[in-house]
Amino acid sequence: MSVKNAMTADFLRSAYGGESMAHMRYLIWGNQAEKDGFPNIARLFKAIAYAEQVHAGNHFKELDTQTGDYTVAAGGVFGEQNIVENLQGAINGELHEVEQMYPVYLEAARFQGEKGAERSFHFALEAEKIHARLFQDAQNAAKEGKDISIKSVNICPICGHTILDEVPDKCPVCGAKGELYKSF
Numbered sequence: 711m712s713v714k715n716a717m718t719a720d721f722l723r724s725a726y727g728g729e730s731m732a733h734m735r736y737l738i739w740g741n742q743a744e745k746d747g748f749p750n751i752a753r754l755f756k757a758i759a760y761a762e763q764v765h766a767g768n769h770f771k772e773l774d775t776q777t778g779d780y781t782v783a784a785g786g787v788f789g790e791q792n793i794v795e796n797l798q799g800a801i802n803g804e805l806h807e808v809e810q811m812y813p814v815y816l817e818a819a820r821f822q823g824e825k826g827a828e829r830s831f832h833f834a835l836e837a838e839k840i841h842a843r844l845f846q847d848a849q850n851a852a853k854e855g856k857d858i859s860i861k862s863v864n865i866c867p868i869c870g871h872t873i874l875d876e877v878p879d880k881c882p883v884c885g886a887k888g889e890l891y892k893s894f
Contacts, residue, residue, distance in 0.1 A: 757863035757894035761870035804842035833869035
């Protein structure tokens with residue numbers, strides 16, 4: 711089913727753009743973290759980059775028949791700095807999504823009866839809450855010159871739910887089987 715409302719379609723395109731940029735930014739920052747001697751923070755960046763790709767893919771799929779060329783305006787953090795500053799950029803981006811962007815997009819989709827967009831925005835919002843906390847924990851360690859201590863970062867390929875070390879039997883956000891999670 712295709713999106714019927716122009717506002718929701720614009721929000722999906724904007725969210726797609728923002729998630730796509732976050733995906734690439736986190737890969738770049740993950741490579742830098744690895745070079746700087748923070749292999750677990752690097753894995754965190756790379757895993758969350760995958761979650762952002764899941765979100766972008768969900769938004770893209772919801773646009774379905776909305777084809778054509780569009781200028782997509784999305785906020786993005788640019789630049790590569792030290793580990794603490796890169797993590798701050800990640801935290802700021804995630805908090806923007808959690809506190810401003812996705813709540814508005816989600817409510818607009820609900821109001822307009824766009825069930826697919828509502829689901830896509832909900833999935834992203836729930837994951838971004840976790841990402842903000844994980845990046846904050848990583849930054850706290852990095853400020854002390856330490857890497858984080860983790861076994862794995864696990865991402866649900868359906869909604870982007872993110873969990874450290876253990877995979878749940880069932881995703882608490884979308885209900886996908888735990889065996890589907892991708893581990894980093």
